[in-house]
Amino acid sequence: xxxxxxxxxxxxxxxxxxxxxxxxxxxxxxxxxxxxxxxxxxxxxxxxxxxxxxxxxxxxxxxxxxxxxxxxxxxxxxxxxxxxxxxxxxxxxxxxxxxxxxxxxxxxxxxxxxxxxxxxxxxxxxxxxxxxxxxxxxxxxxxxxxxxxxxxxxxxxxxxxxxxxxxxxxxxxxxxxxxxxxxxxxxxxxxxxxxxxxxxxxxxxxxxxxxxxxxxxxxxxx
Amino acid sequence: xxxxxxxxxxxxxxxxxxxxxxxxxxxxxxxxxxxxxxxxxxxxxxxxxxxxxxxxxxxxxxxxxxxxxxxxxxxxxxxxxxxxxxxxxxxxxxxxxxxxxxxxxxxxxxxxxxxxxxxxxxxxxxxxxxxxxxxxxxxxxxxxxxxxxxxxxxxxxxxxxxxxxxxxxxxxxxxxxxxxxxxxxxxxxxxxxxxxxxxxxxxxxxxxxxxxxxxxxxxxxx
DNA sequence: TAAAAATTTCAGTTTATTTTCAGCTTCGGA
DNA sequence: TCCGAAGCTGAAAATAAACTGAAATTTTTA
Numbered sequence: 367x368x369x370x371x372x373x374x375x376x377x378x379x380x381x382x383x384x385x386x387x388x389x390x391x392x393x394x395x396x397x398x399x400x401x402x403x404x405x406x407x408x409x410x411x412x413x414x415x416x417x418x419x420x421x422x423x424x425x426x427x428x429x430x431x432x433x434x435x436x437x438x439x440x441x442x443x444x445x446x447x448x449x450x451x452x453x454x455x456x457x458x459x460x461x462x463x464x465x466x467x468x469x470x471x472x473x474x475x476x477x478x479x480x481x482x483x484x485x486x487x488x489x490x491x492x493x494x495x496x497x498x499x500x501x502x503x504x505x506x507x508x509x510x511x512x513x514x515x516x517x518x519x520x521x522x523x524x525x526x527x528x529x530x531x532x533x534x535x536x537x538x539x540x541x542x543x544x545x546x547x548x549x550x551x552x553x554x555x556x557x558x559x560x561x562x563x564x565x566x567x568x569x570x571x572x573x574x575x576x577x578x579x580x581x582x583x584x585x586x587x588x
Numbered sequence: 589x590x591x592x593x594x595x596x597x598x599x600x601x602x603x604x605x606x607x608x609x610x611x612x613x614x615x616x617x618x619x620x621x622x623x624x625x626x627x628x629x630x631x632x633x634x635x636x637x638x639x640x641x642x643x644x645x646x647x648x649x650x651x652x653x654x655x656x657x658x659x660x661x662x663x664x665x666x667x668x669x670x671x672x673x674x675x676x677x678x679x680x681x682x683x684x685x686x687x688x689x690x691x692x693x694x695x696x697x698x699x700x701x702x703x704x705x706x707x708x709x710x711x712x713x714x715x716x717x718x719x720x721x722x723x724x725x726x727x728x729x730x731x732x733x734x735x736x737x738x739x740x741x742x743x744x745x746x747x748x749x750x751x752x753x754x755x756x757x758x759x760x761x762x763x764x765x766x767x768x769x770x771x772x773x774x775x776x777x778x779x780x781x782x783x784x785x786x787x788x789x790x791x792x793x794x795x796x797x798x799x800x801x802x803x804x805x806x807x808x809x810x
Numbered sequence: 811t812a813a814a815a816a817t818t819t820c821a822g823t824t825t826a827t828t829t830t831c832a833g834c835t836t837c838g839g840a
Numbered sequence: 841t842c843c844g845a846a847g848c849t850g851a852a853a854a855t856a857a858a859c860t861g862a863a864a865t866t867t868t869t870a
Contacts, residue, residue, distance in 0.1 A: 517816055533726050538607055555818055557858060580826065580857065581740030582727055739827055740857095777829060779847060802837065802846065 367482060367502075367525060368392040368543060370411040372402030372428070373444070374420050382415065385471050390505060390521055391478075392544065399423030406432055410542060411439055413482050415474075416461070418445040425461075433460035440481040442474075479503065493528040496575055496588035498567060500528055507567075514566050519544065523559050524567070527576070527586040536583035560584055589704060589747065590614040590765055592633040594624030594650070595666070596642050604637065604696075611697060612727075612744050614765060621645025628654055632764065633661055635704055637696075638683070640667040651683050662703040664696075701725075715750040718797055718810035720789060722750055729789075736788050741766065745781050746789070749798070749808040758805030782806055 369391050373379040376397065383393045394411070396402035399420040406414050406428065414432075418425040425443055432439070443461040463477050479491070479502075491502040498509045505521060507514045516524065522544045527535065535543075537553040545551050560576060568574040575586050591613050595601040598619065605615045616633070618624035621644040628636050628650065640647040647665055654661070665683040685699050701713070701724070713724040720731045727743060729736045738746065748765045749757065757765075759775040767773050782798060790796040797808050 519817070536611075552819070554820085554858090558818075558860085561859065578858070579727070741828065773828095774830070776831085776847090780829075780849085783848065800847070 367413075367522075368394070368411050369413045369415060369478070370394050370396060370402070370405050371415045372396045372399070372406070372420065372425070373415070373417040374398055375417075382474075386478075389475060390518055392522060399425070399428055403428045403431060406439065407435060407437060409437060409439070413440045413442065413478060415442045415444060415478075418443055429460045442477055442481060444469075493525070493531075495528055495531045495586050496573060498528075498575055500525060509567060509571065516563075516566060520559060520562055520566070523556075524563055524586075527584065530585075532585060532587045534579050534583045534585045539583070556584075589635070589751065590616070590633050591635045591637060591700070592616050592618060592624070592627050593637045594618045594621070594628070594642065594647070595637070595639040596620055597639075607696075608700075612740065612747070613700075614744070614767065621647070621650055625650045625653060628661065629657060629659060631659065631661075635662045635664065635700060637664045637666060637700075640665055647683075664699055664703060715747065715753075717750055717753045717808050718795060720750075720797055722747060731789060731793065738785075738788060742781060742784055742788070745778075746785055746808075749806065752807075754807060754809045756801050756805045756807045761805065778806075 367390075369386060371379055371382050371386075371393060373382065373395070374397050379395050379397065383395055386393045394405060396405045399422040401422075402414075402416065402420065403423055405411070416425045416428060420428075423431075425445075429441055429443070432441070440463075441461045442463045442465060444465055444467055446467050462481055465474060465477060493500045493502065498507070500507050500521075502525075507516055507521070507524065523540065526540060526543045537556045540556050541551050541553070560578075564574075564576055568576055573588070575588065577585050577587065579585065589612075591608055593601055593604050593608075593615060595604065595617070596619050601617050601619065605617055608615045616627065618627045621642040623644075624636075624638065624642065625645055627633070638647045638650060642650075645653075647667075651663055651665070654663070662685075663683045664685045664687060666687055684703055687696060687699060715722040715724065720729070722729050722743075724747070729738055729743070729746065744766045745762065748762060759778045762778050763773050763775070782800075786796075786798055790798055795810070797810065799807050799809065801807065
């Protein structure tokens, strides 16, 4: 689950990044409107947190432009309470939700969960493949009633695979989804994590869920 | 599916080539405008990815010239964010779509699919010949409800034949489409792959889809 | 700040795919 | 019906993709 935060105040931006990362989101930052728009338009994110007041291009414009480009990523707009009146305009521009600063971090998390859940057919907040389940709200991974402990990256990779279950994802796609855009990760890293996941998820079970499709990539399926 | 990338920055060009090849496209590179125009005019490609800023001849000119020559291959124009204003002019010059750098590779793939889908009668993203189907989005090949596993090259070859179903393609054409133009592959290699495909696709079925037309080439048809 | 854990890279191995080779078969025209 | 070109085939050689154990590096935790 990859989130773009567009916020010009570095302090706030970094705090958000840190907090969200602790919640196992992958977070990229953009510090002005133009940069934010370009990042957002890449289509590489599952959700965008957008400050209203931004240098270069403000949140409303970004929003409008993205929607015009037929990019329908969920957008959560941040606004100072003094700008509350722009709320209506904000919704018109295509934002999906609103949050006025200052806000409690829990509030933000709740809304992110609400937004990211929306377009999915996830059964509650749980992704399932065969007898394997991944609970998005408490990060519990369970196979055959046995809890499985994963590291942060292992979890992200598994989540990515499970969100696209049955679909083949190649290593570059996985890198793009699971790691931040700056990082240049070797394809071998993905291989290593797939191996780790297999040790924990498949090793002790007859049915192997993670499949290698040589020359194409990996997928998870029952 | 053969794509020409015209891009003077070698790093980007090679990254694109690599990425697209992993998606089973056949990719050729041109590094300046003139070279790009010549390659494009050969009519050997299914799609052209064109950088706006190029030495010798820029993207807009290439576009215009090609359209003047009545060459209507889909063109996807790449532009840096600072050049966003040229967008309008770009569409006027005959480009079919636009993408601002930097972009996520998935975005590029989505647009390529959109463009290449346009002139075809592909039922969604599925190519069909008789009871054989090839799903372009998850690489699944199915005949009579039975999944068929193909290697990467086998898949590319089959995709090529199916995109031009009923049309006879000779070995040189197949080499040009499935392998890159630099590679010097023996015609026998094609024979070997046709054989492999037949083993997997035709062997256990009464109706044989892959046909040899001695002296002319191969075709796939019902 | 030292120890533990997680992340990433490295280098060697295994495994599958790609390509070539050499001999064989088939087809069509002299 | 015989010959040569075109195509087919099984297997070997060359290449490439994926896997693996362990080391190096970074981050987290106590």
